Amino acid sequence: MTRLVPQLAKAKAFKVPTVTETALDNGLRVLVLRRPGVPLVELRLRIPFAAPSGKRGRAHVARVALLSDTMLLGTERRDAPTLARDLQSLGATLSVGADADRLGFGGSVLSGGLGGLLELLAELLTAASYPKREVRGERERLVQELAIHRSSAGVVAREALLARMYGNHPYAHDLPESDDVDAVTASQLRSLHTARVIPAGSVITLVGDITPARGAALVAEALRGWTATGDVAVTPAVPEQEGRRALLLDRPGAVQTTVRLGGAAPSRTADDYAATTLANLVFGGYFSSRWVSNIREDKGYTYSPHSGIDHPAAGSRLFAGADVATDVTAPALLETLYELGRMATVPVEQDELDRARQYALGTMALSTASQAGLAGQVSQLAGSGLELG
């Protein structure tokens, strides 16, 4: 018996959540969004941390990586285990990460502990001490971790691709070089912290079981003493992307070929941004795409082909990647180029376009339907100078 596929009910309008924005005298922007549900608050803090180009850029990437790895290892008042215990007691997590544009803090806390978490955050921002012994230990650990990362085919391929795309630009370095890490000292970290961990240009976002008034008041109370000043660095312009021949890296004995492609893409404010977003989906940006249908669901060459666009400060870009069985490398590349060529020359069918549009709109609603998802979206958009609305 054939059963009919149910029609979709009328979609609810996407409600843009209300973000309350204030600013502290020190320049810090404060965004608070109440989203009750579970008794938690999500915290994000973004600090501009752009790297310069060239050799200084490589050294900067190494210093920032170690700075973010060691910031939680001691302040003038607490050692690492004490800090870790105090975070646990609040039901809080706090992590520090960095890329070529910024230093980022991400955390969450049982809502009753928000004030305590902000106090700890303030202490880290104003009094992180980078103890020599801890920095030395973390430096060795980071070098070992980098060796582990670089034993993975995906990382090797991505680094080679970024080096080709960006040359001397800091975006060429997702990961620091081991010898640059070896050269970093605790006093360099303290100087870098003093110069760059500043409230001007920074944005803190709170989302969760908290009213905007109370959230803003707690931030003001905890962070008004963060008074460091300095220059807000801006990431240098990225070089023009040129079409290039394929680069082959031999990995003897590998059972798969790791294929990665990349190039420039329109920014989020460009006229053709929306069209490019949909074109990416139709090509390889989701499961119901041409590339996945072809090299996975028809030919079985690979498990996980995917393409996507991301938006670092100095220039958006498109990446595509698939890990294909070694013996079908040539046909997999041929089909990939065929699908790219078809995108460029043959119009997209109306139903393909409708699906991609619905997917883009629907997943935006999904990504803002949890405290953590919403915090990530708000913080990312604010950090790029865009508004949620």
Add this chain to the structure above:
Amino acid sequence: MPTKTPARSPRASFTVDREQLSNGLRVVVLPDRSSPVVSVAVYYDVGMRSEPEGRTGFAHLFEHLMFQGSANLAKTEHFTYVQGSGGVLNGSTHVDYTNYFEVLPSNAAELALFLEADRMRSVALTEENLDNQVAVVQNEIRVNVQNRPYGGFPWLSMPPLLFESFANSHDGYGSFVDLEAATLDDAQSFFDSYYAPGNAVLTVAGDVDTDQVMRWVNEQFGDIPGREVAPLPSFAEPPLTAERWGVVDDRLAPAPAVAMAWRVPDPADLPSYLPFVVLAEVLTDGDASRLQERLLLKDRIATSVGGYLGIMGDPLDARDPTPMMVEVHHASEVPVRTVVDTVDSELSRLAQDGCDEDEVARTVARMTARYLRDVDPVLGRGTHAAVFEQQRGRPELLNELPVLLAEVTAEQVAAAASTLGLDNRAVLELRPAGDA
């Protein structure tokens, strides 16, 4: 300045509605109108442990086949309907269950129920799709195991050392020989045995009304005929009586690692099991945990330290028998014996000297926060409720878990640690190519 624990004890308070259809399907609805999204999840009570000998990897291969077409849907339509309505989807195969789920804008709730019902009614199997998905799964194993440093360590390499029976010890991703030997008859018989409505749990969480959902569920699933479901066999094994030590060589890994595993009490007995769940966190959650503070900060003999219950790392979705695992990555210059002895000394210190209530309280505070964060999204809520219903018949545990965690005492944690001995564990060394 010591930081105080928040005074208010955190709770979850989700509405949990529960019904069973006459064909045996159990349904849990978690209505929450705060965001216009919904998750739909179907859990079948069959996992890697139930696959037949000579068919390693079959439960997972079959999961792939469930996306290849069904009673009224051609290949790829399942994906295009979900994604074309703005949703995301996936499935995953575990030791004890296989799940399928969608998260969508809530106007697509009925559509998602139709799609899940359609493949519970019947799966459309063809030689071409079987061959295609065998190739896809082989590429999945290549990218996640064979072409990856530490691939499958320790979740695929520990079970053969820790367990005896085929069910518990075999490679659940599957050998290429077994995958290639799979037939359409195997698939049909697997479907007939394990994909009956009476062997499944359906959860719907999010922007829906329970009565409306139950009307849809009855329309879509109500006329799928009930089939007899064989009772789940016991997978129990006698405890280890002597230490087992194994070695796995990894030609891609640049540095060694070691995993230690002990069997823990039957998870069905939550009061006996939860102290072990807390113990794993006391040992390995953050710089204030026993093993991280000792191995990473004090002795500096490790690169990373992790610890968890369950072969695949989720303590709340495993049936008996299941292990507690400690996993340490270390530099080649540090002998593996030093790492193992140091873990042992921390375990016996904890067993003998105990821990104080504050250590347990702060550990539980963070566990609770992490759990609440997991169940905030409608998908996490739906999947937790599904496992609680399937394995314990109690979806209300969704709300009760924080309370149960808060009841675990320091004495229970120390007592749990005292069972992790030298002669009832398995130790698996991973040696990098350079150390051969």
